[in-house]
Amino acid sequence: MSTEKTSWLKTVIEPLRPVMRELLAASLFINLMALAVPIFVMQVYDRVIGHNGTATLKGLVIGVGVLMAFDWIIRTSRGRIMQTAALRIDVEIGTKLFDKIMHLPLRTLESRPASFWQTLFRDVDSIRNTVSGSTAVLLTDLPFVLIFLGVIFIIGRPLALVFVVLFVAFLVLAWRSGGAMKESTGKEKNVQQARDGLVAEIIAGRATVKAVALDRAIRPIWEEKQAGAIEQSIQRGAVNDEYVNLGQMLTMLGSVALTTVGAVFIMDHDLTMGALVACNMLSSRLYGPINQLVGAWKSFSSFRQSVDRLGEVFAESEERRHSAIERERPSGLITLEDISFAYDQKSQAAASIDRLEIHPGGITAVLGRNGSGKTTLLKIILGLYHPAKGRVLLDGADIAQFTRAELAGWMGYVPQECVLFNASIRDNIVYGAPGASDEDILEAAKVAGVHQYIIDLPDGYGTSIGEAGSRLSAGQRQRIAIARALLGNPPVLLLDEPSASLDRQAEEDLRTTLAELGKTRTVIIVTHSPVLLPICRDVVVLDKGCVAAAGPAAETLQRLFGARPPQQPPAQPPHPQSAPQPAPHVVSQPAAPLGGGVRIGVGGVS
Incomplete structure (x- = not known):
């Protein structure tokens, strides 16, 4: 991602730094307490079973129980922290995007299809889910993988080489999968946008499509775009499955190699049974986040594309938002x-x-x-x-x-x-001048010649006009639009x-x-x-x-x-030809x- 396209995201993330610090602190404690169960198992194997230490077992159980309670509390707190971050991101980016679109020049808005602008609001969801969802938790857990690697070096030093080799293998797999997933996800996104754009046009012109029976001409085009979207989705899924399966194979290979090497060192009395079992348990905490990273590249790719798309829009020049001085009402020259x-x-x-x-x-x-x-x-x-x-x-x-x-x-x-909106007649008129009084609305409707029609309706000015005014005739919609233009006495x-x-x-x-x-x-x-x-x-x-x-x-x-x-x-109205x-x-x-x-x-x- 280029610096120009991501600079806007820094202004959004900057106020969340205190929240991120709380998240990292909670993740640190959660990962430290994750060591409790492997250490507990190792002590039971090495000190309790071999020495019939019932009192020691009771103490260990009580200690692990207390730590598990604290772990539940901290995990719950971390979840609430993530929800707070998600809410702030939704409000901040969503509001920023809405304001930006409202202040873009009309030619900029017309330069791209309607489906593109709809996609931007889905991009906000993608960024929120990445920054404040399971992907963010995965990223906060990754640095603490080194803690588990250090503990393994302490309690099972003879197994260290096995862990290092497998750790490097997982890192290479995650890096290779990232590049492959970025390319396949980008292609999938492009063909899906083309398909969604066609569907949006069909829905917008649904009356014409039905009246002229355009489905016969549009169907082959839609089938082609749908087939392309399915093909790219299958290709992206195949690439993702390939790397996920490789990760699972490496996990099983790691367990087999760890157990085999550990058994040799146990027979040579260089390693205890409890240490081997504990290292096996810690291996899942060591390889788990990296293995999840292999499957999470689709989310990362979507996140990068969303940030770039929003960055391009935020970089567009916009109309003036503020005037230097308030001017008097013009005469109309x-x-x-x-x-x-x-x-x-x-x-x-x-x-x-x-x-x-x-x-x-x-x-x-x-x-x-x-x-x-x-x-x-x-x-x-x-x-x-x-x-x-x-x-x-x-x-x-x-x-x-x-x-x-x-x-x-x-x-x-x-x-x-x-163009009218799916709201009441009153709302559609008052959109022209928010805060206008009922007297102003009535006057504008009377001047536009639509007042008498409105009051004949059962709900009067509160009548819902349907999507884009579909419940009104074209002439009625035009009269309401005239009333909206007259509101405020321009x-x-x-x-x-x-x-x-x-x-x-x-x-x-x-x-x-x-x-x-x-x-x-x-x-x-x-x-x-x-x-x-x-x-x-x-x-x-x-x-x-x-x-x-x-x-x-x-x-x-x-x-x-x-x-x-x-x-x-x-x-009499003249003949069209004359x-x-x-x-x-x-x-x-x-x-x-x-x-x-x-x-x-x-x-x-x-």
Whole structure:
């Protein structure tokens, strides 16, 4: 493990040093008291049986009984120490990871699949189990193996050479198994992540999978990934079994060699029967931890991989967490200067804007064909995407100096795909502004036009909406998302295709709502709806990430379509093939950018 990837773990382990010292002290006493039974057996064989020493036997039994009671107490205490360490590690690393993920830029979160971020929280469990579980106990017991080796030298010196040879053999076996297990465990982890990623995608899109019967196409892919995971698991298990079996064979070989050599020395009167029996008992304490180490390399490999993965995430740059000074509520003036943004180095720029200014108040529509950069523009304004160059200004201040919480409080956002959580309607609305009063929640729901629907439900605002809002229609989810964005009364409101899931009547209600919101807020909407366009003050047309045309809605749309847009929507919804579609016209015959930069506001374009 590299130093950069493990430095974060030191900050977590450092406060646990007192706990670790208590653990080592408890392990020392436990291992010292483990000598009691072999010494007891040796004394019984050498002094009690041969001399008929009943009184000596009683004393030895009482002494061993007292030591066993102390051993139970210390082992119990060590278990509680381990539980304390596990709790601290869980809280410390889990909280640190959650905070880190919440403060990572959106592009960083989108650069990896959802299964990767889920794996990180399983990595926390892996680290906890290694640092505070049976593996940690094994590591604390390993240094005390030398105590048993020293005692064997004292009571059975003729057998010392046998123990040294076997001890070295066990160390070589543990070292070789470590390298083999690291490689096989890494391969197994990689194929399991690929399989889990596919399963996560299938579950996330389960409605589409069922509706289109995609199981026939997905099944071969899943079978291939599952077969790869099984194959790697079998290979890893075979490697592990090979070294574990070698360790068990060495243990049996050690017992045979120890007994054989001991018998020879007993016949030569260089060793007592009790010493041989005691050395045989101590051999299990000597070889046991090393033999367990051979089987524990899988845990160590998983621990190293988990530490490296978390280290990579903790090393990622994050968004600003604190502002130097608390700013007043902005009026909603938005300015983009020399913006350039691309999703990666190989792709072309998804947004390239010299200058774009949106004045406070009123509704601005963003038009353009699919892939022209409309949603990307909204996310740049929100500060979710950070441009490679240029800056976004809110009331003349660069938004890079503000925290995510401040920007979210000033700019409400309703994405095209509204994501709700498996909680009540009230909770989903209040997530936008924790601590908001019931009056604020009701006002936001009324403005969003969802209040009447909610109060008709048996549980009202306490109604559970199911996973991702599955118990609600798409339009209802969108209305709740609008209410969530309005909570806290943000001066800027951005909506991505807000009428996409609404029927005609709901769309007209939304038009009325947006018209009222536009009187006191800066409202930016991505839409092609003929119902919403008439209420827009200004229009921005995008083509391949660039501003193709911009200005007052009446003038800009007249120039694009050759006629003024209707002031009121038609009584009946137009046929899909005959409905006006601004985006294709903009792309096929884009208007030239005006003067190298665009200013949008009541005063027009400059």
